[in-house]
Amino acid sequence: MEPLPAATDQPWSRLDKRMLLVHPVTEVVKFIPVLIGSVILGTSSGNHVWSVIPLALIVGFALTRWFTTTYRVGPTHVELRTGLIQRKKLSVPRSRIRSVDIEADVLHRLLGLAVLAIGTGQQADSGEQFKLDALDARLVPELRAALLAHTSGTPQSVAGQTVSEVDPTGTGTADSPEQPPSREIAHWNPSWVRYAPLSLTGFAIVAPIVGLAFQYGVGQVLFRSNAVQWVENGGAVLIAVGAIALVLVIVLVVSLAACARYLTTYFGLRVLDDGRTLHLRHGLFTTRQITLDLARFRGATVNEPLLLRLAGAAELEAIMTGENPRQKILPQAPRTAIEHTLSHLLAPNEFQDKVDALLDKADPHVAGPTPGSAPLRTHxxxxxxxxxxxxxxxxxxxxxxxxxxxxxxxxxxxxxxxxxxxxxxxxxxxxxxxxxxxxxxxxxxxxxxxxxxxxxxxxxxxxxxxxxxxxxxxxxxxxxxxxxxxxxxxxxxxxxxxxxxxxxxxxxxxxxxxxxxxxxxxxxxxxxxxxxx
Incomplete structure (x- = not known):
């Protein structure tokens, strides 16, 4: 029986070859302003080679990422090597891994790929993030379970290699307790989209676009238009009507933008609790899966902006150590759904006691108030x-x-x-x-x-x-x-x-x-x- 090989002896793996179809597209989209400038330069100079050179450089640089990116999962560390001119190596102790997020946009999903990002509970710059883009989507769930296995002490294996020191044989066949069943504590309802306009997300989307448009002279063209001149010459009544119509148009556009963002971001949201971790999955075009370690859970925040509060809705955020300070669990949703999920998160035992009491037709308040429903003392x-x-x-x-x-x-x-x-x-x-x-x-x-x-x-x-x-x-x-x-x-x-x-x-x-x-x-x-x- 051979001992488990040291981390330095384990082979390095490459990302999926299908990423060669993904990265050129994403890089080209990222550098669209540069490409537009090169096309203008090539057209004005009469030398169309200037239009092709930047495109070739961008695509070539994107293709080199597959050849220069390798990773390996060892028994104690996860390592990532990247870079062509400047080589960079990231090494993360597996015991420090706090979250494993999975994301896949439309192109990734069409090709059967996914992006896996490892979080250690510390803020990192974009260049210091441990992100594998892109992996075969079929291998990602097994890899995520292996990377989070230390939270439960359960040995896991990836591609036939054990990545936990619990199984020193390296065979990945050690007995392990069955995974606890996951319980759904929240799920998204399409009717919740009606609460989206009651937040400021629509303004956050529309304001930069409007500001950019005015910066490039759209405002001058608008104010000099015949319609604006006609309103100004029509007296106070027409000015008031025009102002009201403008406000209504702004509210409509902002509301539509907020609803569109809400649908694309939180479509199909499900929150699952298996007793050790919270699993969040949501997204319409770009799907995202977030895993939160409940050992780092310290509470929750119910956010109630004025308009949401008047509509009987709220948002739910988790209080986690070493995570996003405002990790959202539920977006804008009815207060009843917020209270249901909050009761489960903060007092799962009392919550289950109340459920059992209701099923037994007993007093549903035998367990006392939960942290989410406790009355507060005035000041x-x-x-x-x-x-x-x-x-x-x-x-x-x-x-x-x-x-x-x-x-x-x-x-x-x-x-x-x-x-x-x-x-x-x-x-x-x-x-x-x-x-x-x-x-x-x-x-x-x-x-x-x-x-x-x-x-x-x-x-x-x-x-x-x-x-x-x-x-x-x-x-x-x-x-x-x-x-x-x-x-x-x-x-x-x-x-x-x-x-x-x-x-x-x-x-x-x-x-x-x-x-x-x-x-x-x-x-x-x-x-x-x-x-x-």
């Missing part, structure tokens, strides 16, 4: 007063500036005074909504779940953060001059996951110390404990 009248002060003071300052200019003899239209008057009720409504958005609570540890810190804040963009107490590594109690006079403080929980800082705004100082002790017992220092007493 009191001081926090409400501070919300109103922060929104009304800028309006008052603006009114005083206008008054000063008026007394100094400045001449401006009296209609300008209507601006602060109209802003006052809007500011009051915003302040009240911001106060209603404030809240926090601590759910104590049970036999099946850890202690949970839950905090909520925001109005136009409201977040409800549910963070595991074991993930909190430190606290900051911060007081500004005005907060000290009001007897409140801002409490910040530091963690290595997600946004890194989770804030409890304008909480009474005595409650801040109690909240720290309830969340992380014993973490308070002697000085803070003495001050609290």
């Amino acid at each position: 009191g009248p001081v926090a409400r007063r501070r919300r109103h002060t922060r929104t009304l003071v800028p309006i008052a300052v603006a009114a005083l500036v206008m008054l000063a200019f008026s007394l100094a003899g400045a001449d401006f239209s009296p209609w300008w005074w209507a601006v602060p008057v109209l802003l006052v009720p809007i500011a009051i409504a915003l302040a009240e909504d911001r106060y209603r958005g404030l809240g926090h609570t601590v759910l104590p540890e049970t036999t099946t779940s850890p202690t949970w810190l839950i905090t909520r804040s925001g109005s136009l963009d409201r977040d409800r953060d549910c963070l595991e107490a074991p993930g909190v590594i430190g606290w900051t109690v911060r007081q500004t001059f005005f907060q000290r006079r009001a007897g409140v403080a801002t409490l910040i929980a530091a963690t290595a996951a997600g946004k890194k800082r989770y804030v409890v705004l304008d909480i009474a100082l005595d409650q801040a110390w109690s909240l720290i002790e309830a969340t992380t017992p014993g973490l308070l220092g002697t000085a803070q404990a003495a001050e609290r007493g």
